[in-house]
Amino acid sequence: QVQLMQSGAEVKKPGDSVRVSCQTSGYMFSIYGVMWVRQAPGQGLEWMGWISGHNTYTEYEQKFQDRLIMTTDTSTNTAYMELTSLRSDDTAVYFCARVTFSDWYPRILEYWGQGTLVSVSA
């Protein structure tokens, strides 16, 4: 069965970087993508970006353009999300989700990871 397993909770200081992993299984990694979504405490879902499992092409939400890096490791079918220059308002649960594309539109998000809490505090 399709599974996305994320790495554990992180505690960081302002200015630090964090890398969250999303290990996938149960499907062919290269024909789907991975989207990253975050949710601040008590807030809604926020799209961050997505990466293709086929050619590592990425699309990022403009507000994260200069401090977000998404990568994949096809040998382990794992996606990574790195966010740099962390601020207190980056405190959130970060989710990964498998993307089904249609003409490079991220059309279906059927399977999700369990979420990773990233806390940023001095």
Added chain:
Amino acid sequence: QSALAQPASVSGSPGQSITISCTGTNNDIGAYNYVSWFQQHPGKAPKLILYDVSHRPSGVSTRFSGSKSGNTASLTISGLLAEDEADYYCSACKRTNSHVFGTGTTVTVL
């Protein structure tokens, strides 16, 4: 980018039907039929309940249905059950291959 607009809360009694709206622009909801709806219980990951406006993934109850008109999509929950009490989010693809979520709606079963 601006989130899609949803009502903050909707409530209904068991057995009733409720509808949640999701309003965007002609650059997202109005552009394609790539509108999805998610259900999220507290402390859990979102669960896909509708995609492509009105298609249900395998295993999702037929009590969930969707539609779209112009720049507004809607989710209807029929025969409301206590287990339907949750947060609901719409989402849509944008013309730029990016993605946007709705502001979220809390459904309360009275």
